[in-house]
Amino acid sequence: MKSKAVQDFYPNELSYCYGCGKSNEHGHQLKTYWDGEETVSHFTPKEYHIAIPGYVYGGLIASIIDCHGTGSAALAFYKAENRDIDTLPPFRFVTASLQVDYLKPTPLGVELELRGKIVEVKGRKVITEITLSANGQITARGKVIAVQMPEGMLK
Numbered sequence: 001m002k003s004k005a006v007q008d009f010y011p012n013e014l015s016y017c018y019g020c021g022k023s024n025e026h027g028h029q030l031k032t033y034w035d036g037e038e039t040v041s042h043f044t045p046k047e048y049h050i051a052i053p054g055y056v057y058g059g060l061i062a063s064i065i066d067c068h069g070t071g072s073a074a075l076a077f078y079k080a081e082n083r084d085i086d087t088l089p090p091f092r093f094v095t096a097s098l099q100v101d102y103l104k105p106t107p108l109g110v111e112l113e114l115r116g117k118i119v120e121v122k123g124r125k126v127i128t129e130i131t132l133s134a135n136g137q138i139t140a141r142g143k144v145i146a147v148q149m150p151e152g153m154l155k
Helices: 058-080
Strands: 033-035 038-043 093-102 112-122 125-134 137-148
Touching: 038 058, 058 093, 058 112, 058 125, 058 137
Parallel strands: none
Antiparallel strands: 033 038, 038 112, 093 137, 112 125, 125 137
16 A cells, blocks of 8 residues: 655645645646655656657756655655654745756656655755656756745745
């Protein structure tokens, strides 16, 4: 039985992110889960996520690495606090820094797998390293520094 994704527990008012928000019907709706000591997400690009025929647009790659990183940060923080992801108050993270390295062209038309490793959990900050694979080959790597969403962002 597959566990619930951390994004399934984001409060409604915090679930509009284009990359991972369950309330954004036009977005990617990326879902992030634990898989052992790593996090995992899967995403299949649409035909319009094109750079050149047959290959994924780099901005999409950055977007899903970003959202997998912030989802991974939330999972890591729940784990560090010894809390289940359905407990309150919720943990929601935003990006402080995003670094993406494009290693080879990412083919269009296949499911992409994102895997995250937690590098550091310190204070309100979580650092993750993300790989993006297509057909079992890593095509991009990312580093996401995520911080807990400041209270001032809520209206």
